[in-house]
Amino acid sequence: MAYKAPRGTVDILPAQSGKWQELEQLLRTICANYNVKEMRTPIFEHTELFNRAVGDTTDVVSKEMYTFEDKKGRSMTLRPEGTAGIVRAYVENKLYGLPEKLQKIYYMGPMFRYERPQNGRQRQFHQFGVEMLGVESPYVDVECMLMAVTVVEALGLKNIQLHINSLGDQESRDAYREALQNHFQPVLNELCHDCQVRYEKNPLRILDCKVDKDHPMMKTAPQTIDYLSESARAHFDKVCALLDDLEIDYVVDPNLVRGLDYYSHTVFEIISDDPKLGAGSTVGGGGRYNGLVEELGGPQTPGVGFAFGMERLMIALGDEPQEDEGLDVYIMPLGSEAKDLAMQIITMLRANGFTCDMDQCDRGLKGQFKSADRYRAHFSMIIGEEEVKKEVVNMKCNHSKEQVEVPLENIVEFIENHYEGDHDHE
Missing domain, CATH: 3.30.930.10 (Bira Bifunctional Protein; Domain 2)
Incomplete structure (x- = not known):
């Protein structure tokens, strides 16, 4: 089903x-x-x-x-x-x-x-x-x-x-209620069943009826403002x-x-x-x-x-799509060791208030760069076997296309400094 x-x-x-x-x-x-x-x-x-x-x-x-x-x-x-x-x-x-x-x-x-x-x-x-x-x-x-x-x-x-x-x-409503009942009483049998019930319980509701809205008596009904x-x-x-x-x-x-x-x-x-x-x-x-x-x-x-x-x-x-600010960082690990390190880095970055995601599909760099583009990521962080050994990451700015090697302990400082100096993100 x-x-x-x-x-x-x-x-x-x-x-x-x-x-x-x-x-x-x-x-x-x-x-x-x-x-x-x-x-x-x-x-x-x-x-x-x-x-x-x-x-x-x-x-x-x-x-x-x-x-x-x-x-x-x-x-x-x-x-x-x-x-x-x-x-x-x-x-x-x-x-x-x-x-x-x-x-x-x-x-x-x-x-x-x-x-x-x-x-x-x-x-x-x-x-x-x-x-x-x-x-x-x-x-x-x-x-x-x-x-x-x-x-x-x-x-x-x-x-x-x-x-x-x-x-x-209440005084106004009582006077108006009586005026409405007097107005509709001669044609009560021409109104729908609901309006006949409303006539006794709440004649004001007759004016809101969708069935009888074109009845001639609707146009000549007394107005609330005259009974205040x-x-x-x-x-x-x-x-x-x-x-x-x-x-x-x-x-x-x-x-x-x-x-x-x-x-x-x-x-x-x-x-x-x-x-x-x-x-x-x-x-x-x-x-x-x-x-x-x-x-x-x-x-x-x-x-x-x-x-x-x-x-x-x-x-x-309107239909104009909302401008998506994009992720701060998209992390691109290559291999199982890189993925383990990526999990530690992404947890640390989120704890520091950055928006980020990482590849979970074990794809090559080409596929991962496509995801970084779709998420409008400001930085792509590339981690391969060499980076794991050297305890660094490769940071690519997706605006300037500049790519630099950054030690693990300097990642947060690097991103913050880059944002402060980049007018595109102000």
Whole structure:
């Protein structure tokens, strides 16, 4: 039987992993600039966590989760998104009791959703996200949005637009819920079964329906922004004013509701028309979720965050291969005694911080030089019978083509001196 990776999963091979590391390092650097610290949570959680946090009327929970029973019959789910696990860990570990009220956290890793695979969207995918917990302030909303924009700009994406909306506080949501139910009630029997269920449980989800998206009543549905309470309107007005002051271009998009139940107040998405992604592509998004910590058993704690699918960010990075710095030294032993000495030398060089490899296939010099070229080695170290006897090695600089004999005890000093004097390696 020929084994294949499961549908919707991909292998990240050594030729691609350098690009992933480049993206991960970029994201970690931006997080350090914003004083955001990493948290790592389990890849699977109790299913009830996602039912409560994400919402059982969402497509993610009702159709897309990978759920299984463990050996004691407990229902477990591979995480479909990152926020629920972060908030669960925040509550369980009582991070709300730390002296710094605002906790800024990021996560990075695989998520799982059962959906139709397509370019940039897999069943096992990777997500980078940020959560800022503990302070309800339009300033924190804007810092979160600024950070998301910083990520996209750092990737070099063009034609970026920040779309924002407000879902308001509980008072606003109650008024809007009633308005939505009144709007859709006359045509309820024309909507899909899922929307009929959503009508009672969470009518806001109707606006996110893929089946009924072209129904005429969708276009005339009431907008959240028209039902904001006085305090919710003041919060959103301040968000807009801060973005204006910072000269961040944005569009107020009344149709933006986001796909998960825990959002309140500010929600946002970053849209790009960059040809690499295609016109009108959503790169990532997020928003405020003031009730989620309380919903998961913690004290009332406001939060705001965003997430990006990392496969989408990889497309944004482009196809240009990452420049490989090459090995410091490729060791080329000729004969068994030379190979014994090579093992001692390579261990010593690695302990001194040099990147190196050696021939393990007992090939002739021609084949070994080809490997040195493929690995873009700065030095080729040749060890034959004569070198073993004389306790020296032949060092060839693959840039200058210069070749010199170096005593064993001087190898590290020789390489360091050569690097210091060679501008090619600065």
